[in-house]
Amino acid sequence: MKHYKHILFVNVALLILLLQFTSQNVFAQNLQTQNQWALLPFVKENQYNPILTPGSSIFTDPITQQTVKWEAAHVFNPAMIIRHDTVYMLYRAQDSAGTSRIGLAVSTDGHHFTRNQQPVLFPDNDSFKQYEWPGGCEDPRIVADANGTYYLTYTAFDGQLARLMVATSTDLIHWQKHGPAFAKAYSGKYLNVWSKSGAIVATYSPxxxxxxxxxxxxxxxxxxxxxxxxTSTDLINWQPIEMPKGMKPPVALRGQAFNMPQLQIVLPTRKGKFDSDLVESGPAAMYSPNGIRLLYNGRNIPAIGDKNLPEGTYASGQALFNAKNPVQLIHRLNHYFMKPTEPYEITGQVNNVCFIEGLVYFQQKWWLYYGTADSNIAVATCNKPL
Known part of the structure; x- marks a missing residue:
């Protein structure tokens, strides 16, 4: 009898271990399946980073008529696109006075870039000076249309208010400004509220x-x-999405949101996580029939967020929206996929920043370009197929 009890005990113990192992495997497989929609993993190209640092090029500013070293202080937050098998980078550059202009650099390998000596988009004595001076032109993001025209969203900063702007080009060098993206929406209702970081939904190809x-x-x-x-019908004039009647915001309004309470929040901040304080669009959103993937930036406050990340840390997240209803969030990573770890990401104009803004599929892999500590530019790559 004792012999049978011993066998029974051993069999039960083995069954428990088998169930635990199976349960863990199922959990791991489910977790992997849940995140299959995400573009992962990214590996920082530390042997090359930072790939762009401040430069010494000079430029005669059309407003002050002074010669300035327009990219001598900081370079960061680039937009990226492929043209003629070449990687084009449109990046934010700051002079010693803090004015931002957008520079251009090109690469045939994704790591080594040759700069244009003059900025390609900058404050000028034009009808947009009232929005762009003295802060400048900041944080570009780019897409093309089917006819080969490029559309750049960027931030104009007049020293007090940020406004989302649009410019177009056919060669990435000469740009036509079109002014504030929301100027005509709702009879100008959102012209003079804080707006920036426009990531247009697009289809990525090699x-x-x-x-x-x-x-x-x-x-x-x-x-x-x-x-x-x-939304827009022409990629130039945009209309913000307001909440349908009866809808409430998913979180309590904070900061600039108080000035536009009617707008529908599609991606809120989250308590206890890396994106507790702020969320901000990254590169152009990635359309596919299975969903619209948005890579985004999140800022942390340990008191309400991730206690393991320093105050003000910018880390990178991903979200997936319904391909047929772009305001419907269907998946979101629970954890950041990239955070500041390198000295040039931890220390700079703004400490502890990895700010993703440019993404291309080039040479059979994904290249994600980002600003580091608001001071330099780096890149990370991912081998996931297109």
Whole structure:
């Protein structure tokens, strides 16, 4: 009898271990399956980073008529696109006075860039000076249309208010400014509220990033307190999405959101996580029939967020929206996929910043370009197929 009890005990113990092992494997497989939609993993190219640092080029400013070293202080937050098998980088550059201009650099290998000696987009004595001076032109993001015209969203900063702007080009060097993206929406209701960081929904290919319509309209994710959405018929004039009657915000309004309470928040901040304080759009949003993937930036406050990340840390997240209803969030990573770890990411103009803004598929892999500590530019790569 004792012998049978011993066998029974051993069998039960083995069954428990088998169930635990199976349960852990199922959990791991489910976790992997849940995140299959995400673009992962990214590995920092530390042997090359930072790939762009401040430069010594000079430029005669058209407003002050003074010669300035327009990129001598900081370079960061680049937009990226492929043209003629070449990687084009449009990056934010600051002079010693803090004015931002957008520079251009090109590469045939993704690591080594040759700069244009003059900025390609900058404050001028034009009708947009009132929005762009003295702060400048900041934080570009780029897509193309099916006809080969490039559309750049960027931030104009007049020293007090940020406004989301649009410019177009056919060669990435000569740009036509079109002014504030929301100037005509709701009779100018959102012209003079804080707006920036416009990531247009697009289809990525090895050769281009092409704006893609959903339900007959172009879509854009934008904002840097929460992330909101907007639509357009021409990629120039945009209309922010307001909440339907009876809808309530998913979180309590904070910061700039108090000035635009009617807008529908599509990606809120989250308590206890790396994106507790602020969320901000990254590169052009990635359209596919299975969903719209948005890579975004999150800022942390340990008191309400991730206690293991320093105050003000910018880390990188991903979210997936419904391909047929771009305001419907269907998946979101629970954890950042990139954070500051390197000296040039931890110390700089703003400490503890990895700010993702440019993404291309080039040479059979993904290249994610980002600003480091608001001071330099670096890159990380991912081998996941297109």
């Amino acid at each position: 050769n281009n990033i092409v704006a893609t319509k959903v339900n007959g309209k172009y879509w854009m994710y934008w904002g840097d307190q929460f992330i909101w959405a907007a």
